Amino acid sequence: MQVEKVLNNNVIISIDEHGHEVVVMGKGIGFQMKQGMSIDQQLIEKVFTLAKTDDKSFDVRYHELLEKIPLELLSVTESIVSLAKQELPGQLHPSVHISLADHLFFAIERMVNNQSVKNPMQWEIRQLYPQEYRVSLKALDLLKASSGIQFDEDEAGFITLHLVNAQLNEDMNNTVNVTNLIRDIVQMIQYQLEISLDEKSTDFQRLVTHLKFFAHRLIHQKVIESDDDSMFISVKEKYPQSFDCTERIGQYVEKKYQHVMTSEEMMFLTVHIERVRRAAL
Numbered sequence: 001m002q003v004e005k006v007l008n009n010n011v012i013i014s015i016d017e018h019g020h021e022v023v024v025m026g027k028g029i030g031f032q033m034k035q036g037m038s039i040d041q042q043l044i045e046k047v048f049t050l051a052k053t054d055d056k057s058f059d060v061r062y063h064e065l066l067e068k069i070p071l072e073l074l075s076v077t078e079s080i081v082s083l084a085k086q087e088l089p090g091q092l093h094p095s096v097h098i099s100l101a102d103h104l105f106f107a108i109e110r111m112v113n114n115q116s117v118k119n120p121m122q123w124e125i126r127q128l129y130p131q132e133y134r135v136s137l138k139a140l141d142l143l144k145a146s147s148g149i150q151f152d153e154d155e156a157g158f159i160t161l162h163l164v165n166a167q168l169n170e171d172m173n174n175t176v177n178v179t180n181l182i183r184d185i186v187q188m189i190q191y192q193l194e195i196s197l198d199e200k201s202t203d204f205q206r207l208v209t210h211l212k213f214f215a216h217r218l219i220h221q222k223v224i225e226s227d228d229d230s231m232f233i234s235v236k237e238k239y240p241q242s243f244d245c246t247e248r249i250g251q252y253v254e255k256k257y258q259h260v261m262t263s264e265e266m267m268f269l270t271v272h273i274e275r276v277r278r279a280a281l
Contacts, residue, residue, distance in 0.1 A: 001039045006030040007063060010071040012039060020049050025071055045071075048078050062098050069105050076146040077101040080139040084163050087135050096166035103162060104143070111149050119154040121176065124183045125161065126153075127199050128208050132163040168216050178215040181257075185211055185249055189273055192245045195280035203275040210272050214265065218257055224264050232263040235270050242274040 001024065005013040009031045012024045026045040033039075066074065077100055085092055110117060119125070126133050136156035144150050165175045186208070190197055197204050217224065236243045246269050250261040261269075 001041075003030075003033050003035050003037045003039060005035065005063075006033050007067045011066050011074070013063070014039060016047075016049065022047055022049050023066065023074075025075060027071065046075050046078065065098055065101055069101055072146050073104060073108065074101060076142050077104060079142050080135075080159070083138060083142075084132075084135050084166075088131055088163065088167070090167055092163070092166040093169040095169070096162060099165065100159070100162045103158065107151070107155060107158070108143075108147055108149060111151065116152070117154065117158075119157040121161075121179060122154055122157045124179055125157040128179060128182050128186070129160050129164055130199065130205070132160045132167075133157070135163060136160045164212070168212065170216065174216075174219055177219055178212060181215040181218070182208060182211045184252070188249055188252065189245055189276065192248055193241065193273075193277055193280075195277060197276055197280060201276070201279055203272075203279045207272040207276050210268065214269070218253065218259050221259070223262055229263055232267045235267045239270055239274040242277055243270045245273050246270045 001014050001016070003012050004015055004021070007013060007030065010025060010027055010029060012030045012033065014022050014024050016022045024039060024044055024047050026043040029039065029043040029045075077097070080100065081092065081096055084096075133156060136159035137153070139159050140151050140153075140156055161172065161175055161179075164170075164179075165172060168175065168178065170178070186197065189195075189207075197207075243266070246261075246266050249269065250266060253259050253261060
Protein backbone atom coordinates (compact mmCIF):
# COMPACT_ATOMS: atom_id res chain seq x y z
CA MET A 1 0.00 0.00 0.00
CA GLN A 2 1.41 3.38 -1.07
CA VAL A 3 0.83 6.98 -0.01
CA GLU A 4 -1.56 8.91 -2.24
CA LYS A 5 -1.82 11.96 0.03
CA VAL A 6 -0.66 12.81 3.55
CA LEU A 7 -3.36 14.61 5.52
CA ASN A 8 -1.44 14.83 8.79
CA ASN A 9 0.98 12.79 10.89
CA ASN A 10 -1.73 10.27 11.73
CA VAL A 11 -3.83 10.02 8.56
CA ILE A 12 -2.93 9.07 5.00
CA ILE A 13 -5.02 8.65 1.87
CA SER A 14 -4.14 5.58 -0.18
CA ILE A 15 -5.60 3.39 -2.95
CA ASP A 16 -6.44 -0.26 -2.23
CA GLU A 17 -6.07 -3.23 -4.57
CA HIS A 18 -9.56 -2.59 -6.00
CA GLY A 19 -8.74 0.98 -6.94
CA HIS A 20 -10.84 2.48 -4.11
CA GLU A 21 -9.67 5.43 -2.08
CA VAL A 22 -9.03 4.39 1.53
CA VAL A 23 -8.17 6.24 4.71
CA VAL A 24 -5.24 4.74 6.59
CA MET A 25 -4.88 5.76 10.23
CA GLY A 26 -2.13 5.19 12.77
CA LYS A 27 -0.05 7.25 15.18
CA GLY A 28 2.87 8.79 13.33
CA ILE A 29 2.02 6.97 10.10
CA GLY A 30 2.24 10.13 7.99
CA PHE A 31 5.38 11.59 9.56
CA GLN A 32 7.87 12.58 6.81
CA MET A 33 5.92 10.52 4.26
CA LYS A 34 5.38 11.66 0.67
CA GLN A 35 3.28 10.56 -2.29
CA GLY A 36 4.38 7.23 -3.72
CA MET A 37 6.19 6.01 -0.61
CA SER A 38 5.25 2.64 0.88
CA ILE A 39 3.23 2.66 4.09
CA ASP A 40 4.70 0.89 7.11
CA GLN A 41 2.22 -1.92 7.78
CA GLN A 42 3.16 -2.06 11.46
CA LEU A 43 1.95 1.51 11.99
CA ILE A 44 -1.52 0.88 10.54
CA GLU A 45 -4.24 0.94 13.21
CA LYS A 46 -7.35 1.29 11.06
CA VAL A 47 -8.23 1.30 7.37
CA PHE A 48 -11.62 2.18 5.94
CA THR A 49 -12.93 2.79 2.45
CA LEU A 50 -14.48 6.13 1.59
CA ALA A 51 -18.02 5.71 0.32
CA LYS A 52 -18.39 6.45 -3.38
CA THR A 53 -20.33 9.60 -4.19
CA ASP A 54 -20.78 11.85 -7.20
CA ASP A 55 -20.54 14.91 -4.94
CA LYS A 56 -17.00 16.24 -5.38
CA SER A 57 -17.48 18.68 -2.52
CA PHE A 58 -18.07 15.71 -0.20
CA ASP A 59 -14.53 14.45 -0.77
CA VAL A 60 -13.09 17.93 -0.21
CA ARG A 61 -15.05 18.46 3.02
CA TYR A 62 -14.17 15.02 4.32
CA HIS A 63 -10.46 15.49 3.64
CA GLU A 64 -10.58 18.82 5.45
CA LEU A 65 -12.27 17.12 8.38
CA LEU A 66 -9.70 14.34 8.47
CA GLU A 67 -6.96 16.95 8.73
CA LYS A 68 -8.37 18.71 11.79
CA ILE A 69 -10.01 15.97 13.87
CA PRO A 70 -7.93 13.80 16.25
CA LEU A 71 -7.17 10.23 15.22
CA GLU A 72 -9.03 8.72 18.18
CA LEU A 73 -12.23 10.59 17.35
CA LEU A 74 -12.06 9.66 13.67
CA SER A 75 -11.63 6.04 14.66
CA VAL A 76 -14.57 6.01 17.09
CA THR A 77 -16.77 7.83 14.55
CA GLU A 78 -16.10 5.12 12.01
CA SER A 79 -16.88 2.48 14.65
CA ILE A 80 -20.22 4.17 15.35
CA VAL A 81 -21.08 4.37 11.64
CA SER A 82 -20.13 0.70 11.18
CA LEU A 83 -22.32 -0.26 14.15
CA ALA A 84 -25.23 1.73 12.70
CA LYS A 85 -24.86 0.03 9.32
CA GLN A 86 -24.96 -3.37 11.02
CA GLU A 87 -27.97 -2.71 13.25
CA LEU A 88 -30.18 -0.35 11.24
CA PRO A 89 -32.19 -1.22 8.13
CA GLY A 90 -31.58 0.56 4.84
CA GLN A 91 -28.66 2.64 3.68
CA LEU A 92 -26.85 5.48 5.43
CA HIS A 93 -25.85 8.42 3.25
CA PRO A 94 -22.05 8.94 3.12
CA SER A 95 -22.51 12.43 4.56
CA VAL A 96 -22.94 10.84 8.00
CA HIS A 97 -19.14 10.40 8.15
CA ILE A 98 -18.77 14.18 7.97
CA SER A 99 -21.76 15.35 10.01
CA LEU A 100 -21.27 12.90 12.87
CA ALA A 101 -17.51 13.41 13.20
CA ASP A 102 -17.96 17.18 13.10
CA HIS A 103 -20.75 17.04 15.68
CA LEU A 104 -18.78 14.80 18.06
CA PHE A 105 -15.70 17.01 17.75
CA PHE A 106 -17.63 20.00 19.09
CA ALA A 107 -19.63 17.89 21.58
CA ILE A 108 -16.39 16.73 23.20
CA GLU A 109 -15.06 20.28 23.16
CA ARG A 110 -18.18 21.48 24.98
CA MET A 111 -17.88 18.74 27.60
CA VAL A 112 -14.23 19.61 28.22
CA ASN A 113 -15.33 23.21 28.82
CA ASN A 114 -18.24 22.11 31.05
CA GLN A 115 -20.82 23.37 28.55
CA SER A 116 -23.48 20.67 28.50
CA VAL A 117 -26.41 21.09 26.09
CA LYS A 118 -29.91 19.76 26.78
CA ASN A 119 -31.84 18.18 23.93
CA PRO A 120 -35.33 19.77 23.75
CA MET A 121 -36.61 16.86 21.61
CA GLN A 122 -35.19 14.07 23.77
CA TRP A 123 -38.55 12.44 24.56
CA GLU A 124 -39.75 12.46 20.95
CA ILE A 125 -36.45 11.10 19.65
CA ARG A 126 -36.35 8.26 22.18
CA GLN A 127 -39.96 7.27 21.53
CA LEU A 128 -40.03 7.62 17.75
CA TYR A 129 -36.61 6.28 16.80
CA PRO A 130 -35.90 3.44 19.28
CA GLN A 131 -33.61 1.46 16.96
CA GLU A 132 -31.45 4.47 16.17
CA TYR A 133 -31.54 5.48 19.83
CA ARG A 134 -30.25 2.07 20.97
CA VAL A 135 -27.35 2.41 18.55
CA SER A 136 -26.69 5.90 19.91
CA LEU A 137 -26.55 4.62 23.49
CA LYS A 138 -23.92 2.13 22.38
CA ALA A 139 -22.13 5.03 20.70
CA LEU A 140 -21.89 6.76 24.09
CA ASP A 141 -20.08 3.68 25.44
CA LEU A 142 -17.65 3.78 22.51
CA LEU A 143 -17.04 7.48 23.10
CA LYS A 144 -16.35 6.91 26.79
CA ALA A 145 -13.92 4.10 26.03
CA SER A 146 -12.12 6.29 23.51
CA SER A 147 -12.13 9.69 25.21
CA GLY A 148 -12.89 8.96 28.85
CA ILE A 149 -15.86 11.34 28.66
CA GLN A 150 -19.25 10.17 29.89
CA PHE A 151 -22.04 11.89 27.97
CA ASP A 152 -25.59 11.94 29.28
CA GLU A 153 -28.49 10.57 27.23
CA ASP A 154 -29.22 13.96 25.67
CA GLU A 155 -26.18 13.33 23.49
CA ALA A 156 -27.64 9.99 22.40
CA GLY A 157 -30.62 11.98 21.14
CA PHE A 158 -28.38 14.24 19.06
CA ILE A 159 -26.52 11.25 17.60
CA THR A 160 -29.87 9.63 16.79
CA LEU A 161 -30.89 12.64 14.70
CA HIS A 162 -27.66 12.36 12.72
CA LEU A 163 -28.44 8.71 11.99
CA VAL A 164 -31.99 9.59 10.91
CA ASN A 165 -30.49 12.35 8.74
CA ALA A 166 -28.32 9.75 7.06
CA GLN A 167 -31.29 7.43 6.47
CA LEU A 168 -33.33 10.18 4.84
CA ASN A 169 -30.41 12.09 3.30
CA GLU A 170 -31.72 15.26 4.95
CA ASP A 171 -30.33 18.31 6.65
CA MET A 172 -30.89 18.74 10.39
CA ASN A 173 -33.68 21.32 10.10
CA ASN A 174 -35.75 19.04 7.90
CA THR A 175 -35.14 16.06 10.17
CA VAL A 176 -36.41 18.09 13.12
CA ASN A 177 -39.50 19.01 11.06
CA VAL A 178 -40.02 15.35 10.15
CA THR A 179 -39.77 14.37 13.82
CA ASN A 180 -42.27 17.02 14.89
CA LEU A 181 -44.74 15.94 12.21
CA ILE A 182 -44.46 12.27 13.24
CA ARG A 183 -45.02 13.25 16.87
CA ASP A 184 -48.12 15.27 15.97
CA ILE A 185 -49.63 12.46 13.88
CA VAL A 186 -48.95 9.82 16.55
CA GLN A 187 -50.62 12.03 19.15
CA MET A 188 -53.61 12.54 16.85
CA ILE A 189 -53.99 8.78 16.35
CA GLN A 190 -54.00 8.18 20.10
CA TYR A 191 -56.46 11.01 20.74
CA GLN A 192 -58.87 10.24 17.88
CA LEU A 193 -58.99 6.49 18.55
CA GLU A 194 -58.70 6.84 22.34
CA ILE A 195 -55.90 4.31 22.55
CA SER A 196 -52.38 4.12 23.94
CA LEU A 197 -49.74 2.95 21.48
CA ASP A 198 -47.01 0.54 22.46
CA GLU A 199 -43.81 2.22 21.23
CA LYS A 200 -41.94 -1.09 21.49
CA SER A 201 -44.29 -3.02 19.23
CA THR A 202 -43.45 -3.99 15.66
CA ASP A 203 -46.66 -2.40 14.38
CA PHE A 204 -45.77 0.93 15.98
CA GLN A 205 -42.30 0.85 14.46
CA ARG A 206 -43.77 0.12 11.05
CA LEU A 207 -46.12 3.07 11.49
CA VAL A 208 -43.24 5.40 12.43
CA THR A 209 -41.12 4.17 9.52
CA HIS A 210 -44.02 4.85 7.16
CA LEU A 211 -44.56 8.30 8.67
CA LYS A 212 -40.85 9.08 8.47
CA PHE A 213 -40.78 8.68 4.72
CA PHE A 214 -44.23 10.21 4.28
CA ALA A 215 -43.05 13.34 6.13
CA HIS A 216 -39.85 13.38 4.07
CA ARG A 217 -41.87 13.33 0.83
CA LEU A 218 -44.26 15.95 2.16
CA ILE A 219 -41.47 18.38 3.04
CA HIS A 220 -39.94 17.92 -0.40
CA GLN A 221 -43.35 18.03 -2.12
CA LYS A 222 -42.98 14.58 -3.63
CA VAL A 223 -46.29 12.82 -4.30
CA ILE A 224 -47.13 9.14 -4.69
CA GLU A 225 -50.20 8.58 -6.85
CA SER A 226 -51.99 5.58 -8.28
CA ASP A 227 -54.53 5.24 -11.08
CA ASP A 228 -56.20 2.29 -9.32
CA ASP A 229 -58.66 3.43 -6.62
CA SER A 230 -60.09 -0.04 -6.01
CA MET A 231 -57.76 -0.78 -3.09
CA PHE A 232 -58.39 2.68 -1.63
CA ILE A 233 -62.15 2.10 -1.67
CA SER A 234 -61.73 -1.37 -0.18
CA VAL A 235 -59.57 -0.11 2.69
CA LYS A 236 -61.93 2.82 3.33
CA GLU A 237 -64.92 0.48 3.65
CA LYS A 238 -63.10 -2.23 5.59
CA TYR A 239 -61.50 0.03 8.24
CA PRO A 240 -63.91 2.94 8.82
CA GLN A 241 -62.52 4.01 12.22
CA SER A 242 -58.94 4.10 11.01
CA PHE A 243 -59.95 5.81 7.77
CA ASP A 244 -61.81 8.50 9.71
CA CYS A 245 -58.61 9.07 11.70
CA THR A 246 -56.65 9.30 8.46
CA GLU A 247 -59.06 11.90 7.11
CA ARG A 248 -58.54 14.04 10.20
CA ILE A 249 -54.78 13.73 9.78
CA GLY A 250 -55.22 14.74 6.14
CA GLN A 251 -57.08 17.88 7.21
CA TYR A 252 -54.30 18.74 9.65
CA VAL A 253 -51.58 18.17 7.03
CA GLU A 254 -53.43 20.28 4.46
CA LYS A 255 -53.95 23.14 6.91
CA LYS A 256 -50.40 23.20 8.31
CA TYR A 257 -48.34 22.10 5.30
CA GLN A 258 -50.63 22.89 2.35
CA HIS A 259 -50.37 19.28 1.24
CA VAL A 260 -53.44 17.37 0.05
CA MET A 261 -52.97 13.68 0.76
CA THR A 262 -53.50 11.43 -2.25
CA SER A 263 -55.74 8.36 -2.12
CA GLU A 264 -52.58 6.22 -2.18
CA GLU A 265 -51.14 8.01 0.87
CA MET A 266 -54.46 7.77 2.72
CA MET A 267 -54.79 4.09 1.93
CA PHE A 268 -51.35 3.12 3.25
CA LEU A 269 -51.68 5.30 6.35
CA THR A 270 -55.09 3.79 7.11
CA VAL A 271 -53.63 0.27 6.97
CA HIS A 272 -50.85 1.20 9.40
CA ILE A 273 -53.30 2.93 11.74
CA GLU A 274 -55.58 -0.11 11.68
CA ARG A 275 -52.70 -2.36 12.72
CA VAL A 276 -51.78 -0.26 15.76
CA ARG A 277 -55.49 0.18 16.61
CA ARG A 278 -56.07 -3.57 16.71
CA ALA A 279 -52.89 -4.14 18.70
CA ALA A 280 -54.04 -1.61 21.30
CA LEU A 281 -57.45 -3.23 21.86
